[in-house]
Amino acid sequence: MKLTTFMTGAAVALGLATSGIAADKTKVGFVYVGPVGDGGWTYEHNEGRLAVEEAFGDKVETVFVENVAEGPDSERVMTQMALNGADLIFTTSFGYMDPTINVAAKFPNVKFEHATGYKTADNVSVYSARFYEGRAIQGHIAGKMTKSNIVGYIGSFPIPEVIRGINSAFIHARKVNPDVQFKIVWAYTWFDPAKEADAAKVLIEQGADVVLQHTDSTAPQAAAQKAGNVITFGQASDMAQYGPLPRVSSIIDNWAPYYIERTKAVMDGTWTTSNRWDGISAGMVGIGEISSAVPADVKAEALALRDAIANGSYHPFTGPLKKQDGSDWLAAGEVADDGTLAGMSFYVEGIEGDIPQ
Amino acid sequence: MDISVINPILLVAALMGAATPILLAATGELVVERAGVLNLGVEGMMIIGAICGFAVAVETGSPLTGFVAAAIGGAALSLVFAFLTQVTLANQVASGLALTLFGLGLSALLGQSYVGVKPPKFDDLDLGALGEIPVLGPILFSHDIVLYFALALVAAVWLVLRFTRFGLLLRAVGENHDAAHALGYKVVRLRVLAIMFGGACAGVGGAYISLVRVPQWTEGMTAGVGWIALALVVFASWKPWRVLLGAYLFGGITQLQLNLQGAGVAIPVEYLAMSPYLITILVLVILSADKSAAPASLGRSFHASN
Numbered sequence: 001m002k003l004t005t006f007m008t009g010a011a012v013a014l015g016l017a018t019s020g021i022a023a024d025k026t027k028v029g030f031v032y033v034g035p036v037g038d039g040g041w042t043y044e045h046n047e048g049r050l051a052v053e054e055a056f057g058d059k060v061e062t063v064f065v066e067n068v069a070e071g072p073d074s075e076r077v078m079t080q081m082a083l084n085g086a087d088l089i090f091t092t093s094f095g096y097m098d099p100t101i102n103v104a105a106k107f108p109n110v111k112f113e114h115a116t117g118y119k120t121a122d123n124v125s126v127y128s129a130r131f132y133e134g135r136a137i138q139g140h141i142a143g144k145m146t147k148s149n150i151v152g153y154i155g156s157f158p159i160p161e162v163i164r165g166i167n168s169a170f171i172h173a174r175k176v177n178p179d180v181q182f183k184i185v186w187a188y189t190w191f192d193p194a195k196e197a198d199a200a201k202v203l204i205e206q207g208a209d210v211v212l213q214h215t216d217s218t219a220p221q222a223a224a225q226k227a228g229n230v231i232t233f234g235q236a237s238d239m240a241q242y243g244p245l246p247r248v249s250s251i252i253d254n255w256a257p258y259y260i261e262r263t264k265a266v267m268d269g270t271w272t273t274s275n276r277w278d279g280i281s282a283g284m285v286g287i288g289e290i291s292s293a294v295p296a297d298v299k300a301e302a303l304a305l306r307d308a309i310a311n312g313s314y315h316p317f318t319g320p321l322k323k324q325d326g327s328d329w330l331a332a333g334e335v336a337d338d339g340t341l342a343g344m345s346f347y348v349e350g351i352e353g354d355i356p357q
Numbered sequence: 358m359d360i361s362v363i364n365p366i367l368l369v370a371a372l373m374g375a376a377t378p379i380l381l382a383a384t385g386e387l388v389v390e391r392a393g394v395l396n397l398g399v400e401g402m403m404i405i406g407a408i409c410g411f412a413v414a415v416e417t418g419s420p421l422t423g424f425v426a427a428a429i430g431g432a433a434l435s436l437v438f439a440f441l442t443q444v445t446l447a448n449q450v451a452s453g454l455a456l457t458l459f460g461l462g463l464s465a466l467l468g469q470s471y472v473g474v475k476p477p478k479f480d481d482l483d484l485g486a487l488g489e490i491p492v493l494g495p496i497l498f499s500h501d502i503v504l505y506f507a508l509a510l511v512a513a514v515w516l517v518l519r520f521t522r523f524g525l526l527l528r529a530v531g532e533n534h535d536a537a538h539a540l541g542y543k544v545v546r547l548r549v550l551a552i553m554f555g556g557a558c559a560g561v562g563g564a565y566i567s568l569v570r571v572p573q574w575t576e577g578m579t580a581g582v583g584w585i586a587l588a589l590v591v592f593a594s595w596k597p598w599r600v601l602l603g604a605y606l607f608g609g610i611t612q613l614q615l616n617l618q619g620a621g622v623a624i625p626v627e628y629l630a631m632s633p634y635l636i637t638i639l640v641l642v643i644l645s646a647d648k649s650a651a652p653a654s655l656g657r658s659f660h661a662s663n
Contacts, residue, residue, distance in 0.1 A: 035465065035576035037472045067577060152619070158626075185618045186626045192580040193571045195611075198375060202615040205371075206362045218473070222573045241473045356626040 026088070026267050028052060028259075029081035030064035031074060033093035033216075034191035040216035041190065041236040041253070042066065045092045045115075048255030055260045059267070070095025078103040082110045088266045090259065091115065093190065094159050100124060111271050113262060116161050118342055120273050127258060130279030131161070132168035132341070133309045134251035135212075136316035137287055137302050138233045139172030141249060142180070142210040144298045145231055149179045152203025154196060154213040154220055155186045158356045160344045162214050167348045168316045169212055172305075174350055182351055183208055193219035204230055211246075221247055231293065238288040249302070250288030257283065277338065280310045317341065322349035363616045369496045369609075373504060374570065376608025378403070378562040378579075381507050382586035383593070383600045384514055385558025391518060391595055392551035393531035393654035397453025398438050399559050400583025401460020406431040406560025407567035408464040411574045412471055420479035420568050424503060424561055431560020432553040434460055439552040443545045446658045461577060471574045479569055503565055508601075510558070515597040527551060531652035534659040544659050559583065592641035594649035599641060607637045 030049050034042040049062050063081065068074045074096045081089055082103060088111045091100045097117035104112045104124045112124045120126055142151050151173060155162050166184060173180045183206060185199045192215075200211050200220035204227045211232050213220045218239050224230040224246035232242065234250025258276065265271040278284035287306050290299045308314035319330030324347040330336060347355060382399050389396050409430030414423025438456045441447040479501055487498040518524040527547060529537045534544045566582065567574055585607065593599035614629035622629075 037465065037469070037576045039473055039575065183619050183621070185615055186630070188626075188630050189580075191577070193573070193575050193578045194378075194566055194580060194582070197571045198371075198612065199615055201371065202612070202619050205364060205367050206616070206619045217575050217578075218573060219571045219575070222475075222571055226572075241475075353621045 024059070025061045026056070026059060026263065027084075027086045028060060028062045028263055028266075029078075029086035029089040030062065031068050031077055031081070031089065031091045031093075031096060032064060032066040033068060033070065033095070035066050036064070038191055038216050039218045039237055039239060040234075042092070042216065043237050044253040045090070045255055048259040049090075051256035052259050052263050056263065056267075060263060068096075072099065075099035075103055078112075079106070082107040086110060088113065088263060088271075094157070094161060111262075111266055120275060122273060125262075125274045125276070127274075127276040128161070129253055129255075129284040130277060131251055131253075131285060132164045132316055133279045134285050134287055135165040135168040136172045136309065137305050138212060138249065138251070139169035140176055140305055141233075141290070141294060141298060141302050142169065142212065142231075143173030143175065143177035144301075145248075145294065146173075146177065146180060146210050148207045148209045149177065149181060150207045150209065151180060151182050152200070152206075152208030152211045153182055153184045154199045154203070154211065154215055155184055156190050156215050157188060158186060160342060163347070163355060164341055164344045165214055166351070167344065170351050171321065171348055172316065184351075184353055186356060187215055189215065191216045193217040196220050197223040200224060201227070218242065234288050240288065243289070244291035245293045247291065248294050249290045252286035252288050254284055254286050277342075280306060281312065323347070324349055324351055362620050366492060366495050368612055368616060370499060372605060372609035372612045373496075373500060374608075375612055376604040377504050377507050378565045378570065378582050379586050379589065379607060380511065380601060380604040381562030381565065382559045382583055383589045383604060384507070384510055384597065385555035385562075386586060386590050387593075387595055387597060387600055388514060388518075388527070388558075389551050389555035390590055390655055391531045391652055392527050392548050393534055393652050393657065393659075394442065394548050394552055395449045395453065395656040396435070396438055396456070396552060396555055397450060397587065398435070398456025398460065399555075399587050400579060400581065401457035402431040402434050402556045402559035403460075403563030403566075403579045403583045403586075404464040404577070405434045405460045405467075406563030407579060408468045408471070408563075408574060409560065410564025411476055411567040412467065414476050414479075414564075414568055415471065415474055418477050420477055421502075423476070423568055424564050427560040427564030428557040429560070431556040431558070431563065433556070434463075435552045435556025435559075436549075438556075439549045442658065443549055443552075446660055449656050449658070457583070465576045468574050468576060472576075474574065476568050476572050476574075479572070501569060503561065503569065506561075507565075511597050511601045518597070528652070531654055534654045534657070538659070538661060544661075548659075559586075562586070589637070589641075591651075592638055592645065594641075594645040594647075595652065596649065599644060602644075603637055603641050606640060607633050610636055 032042045036046040065077050068077050090113045092115045094116045100114045114126050116128045117126050196215045197219040200223035213235050221232050221242040224232045231248045232246040236253050238250045315335045317336035319334040320332040321330040323329045406427035410423040410427030413426035414420045441452040442449050481501050484498040488494045530547050538544050589603045593603050610633040
């Protein structure tokens with residue numbers, strides 16, 4: 001895989017070198033962790049890239065490199081993009097955090113935008129979506145619809161973003177179903193369809209009739225479909241092709257408005273470091289159509305929950321809540337602050353098992 | 358923690374499925390390497406097989422036709438490698454790596470209109486009363502035909518390599534191509550055949566992922582299985598039954614570690630995640646203490662004029 005990315009990087013470098021430098025064009029680069037055809041996470045980032053092209057037409061040029069391994073390899077890809085005249089580079093996976101900071105230090109005139117991370121610099125912004133708001137709705141539907149009271153969860157890496165999603169889903173599943181249990185399997189990959197399918201099958205064999213995923217491919221959906229009587233939720237992208245069963249709803253990431261806004265800021269020279277974290281209200285997180293497989297009353301409750309989160313009257317992390325070890329976290333009515341959420345590294349009370357360290 | 362939620366019968370049945378793509382690809386590569394050719398393009402041939410098999414299965418509605426197409430696709434791609442290394446005498450390592458990159462790119466192109474498409478269902482073989490036997494039934498007699506084919510293939514490769522004249526010839530070409538040539542055997546022709554066989558096996562292995570294991574098409578979906586197959590051949594000392602053992606060990610521990618995680622066993626997940634690689638390598642290294650050596654001409658180019 002590393003060699004693949006090396007070659008793609010080299011190919012991109014060649015392509016850029018021959019295309020010449022058009023002085024008045026703003027060049028925007030995108031670094032992707034998976035293929036644009038993954039049907040999930042990377043697919044939506046690429047839709048955002050296409051929206052930027054659509055919005056600015058001739059005034060913008062976009063480049064992207066897909067399947068870039070997290071870690072040192074990504075640093076080389078970013079360096080290459082910066083050397084080739086990119087004005088703005090979006091690095092779209094958590095594992096690109098340190099590489100982005102390192103490369104940004106070497107290219108002070110290039111703006112960087114890192115997705116889902118927390119380290120900023122003069123020319124590095126971070127942005128993410130409040131996926132946990134969507135997870136709350138998934139948790140609600142999962143808690144209502146499970147018959148075995150076992151919900152399977154395919155985690156990718158034990159990072160705050162993923163743990164936040166698990167906690168949010170669990171809190172809202174427990175709220176409507178005190179007997180519900182979560183079984184969590186860590187796949188240690190963002191994208192590996194065979195492994196994701198295996199994880200889904202194992203969870204189903206162990207009794208789960210709801211499978212939530214925080215990995216990028218549609219393989220768990222296919223596995224659930226094959227098993228039958230299991231419901232799933234589209235992750236990052238709608239995954240509507242697996243509806244109405246097993247996929248009963250989804251979280252849809254909508255990066256296009258943000259990408260357009262930030263590209264515009266670079267063009268106007270108004271770009272400054274920022275830390276954007278938008279959710280359902282700003283449209284960065286969308287809730288996909290709740291399918292006909294969900295009973296009407298559950299659907300109505302889920303939609304009410306969505307609206308309450310959108311208009312700010314309800315926060316998914318509202319006390320009283322305790323941590324897994326039984327210690328107090330939030331008092332009744334207290335709402336979690338963004339700092340705690342951004343660095344979340346603990347399970348809430350009721351989840352079994354340990355977070356891998 | 359509750360180990361009892363793990364069903365050992367389902368576990369063994371699942372590991373056989375998980376191991377099949379690796380087993381098919383590794384068996385094919387074993388024959389290639391025994392003929393003295395190092396083809397690092399297994400991953401590329403697998404992914405081409407995955408998309409060819411998927412596309413044809415979707416278009417014709419027949420998964421079996423898909424598997425045949427996957428074999429043809431894999432073999433066709435391997436012919437590129439055969440041409441480069443056997444006719445133009447290009448470096449085998451470089452050509453193999455190029456084949457992988459080419460296969461990954463070409464498959465993404467071919468597969469563009471197949472993202473999100475559902476393939477026809479591939480049913481398990483109905484073995485009637487055999488499947489009803491307790492314990493053994495679900496483990497041995499509840500699989501699809503390609504899984505049995507993979508097992509038969511290992512046996513066939515072992516038989517041919519060990520007991521037939523053709524197998525002896527193949528090994529002779531792999532051990533010392535100059536001597537084989539001096540005796541009047543067609544070194545290049547045999548090697549091209551072996552390369553095509555390896556390509557066909559890798560193709561079927563790839564299609565097993567896209568048609569049975571996952572089943573759907575996504576870019577890059579083989580995700581390194583080809584490289585594991587390549588490593589397995591070396592650790593298995595180029596012996597078919599050890600390839601089978603290695604593939605089942607790897608598939609088995611992969612399944613077991615997911616099951617243990619689901620059951621909440623208090624072993625750190627990182628150790629569980631690395632265990633398939635560690636244990637497979639360890640077992641095969643211990644087994645290879647009998648000093649089985651690589652085929653002597655492995656990776657060397659042959660031309661009659663030298």
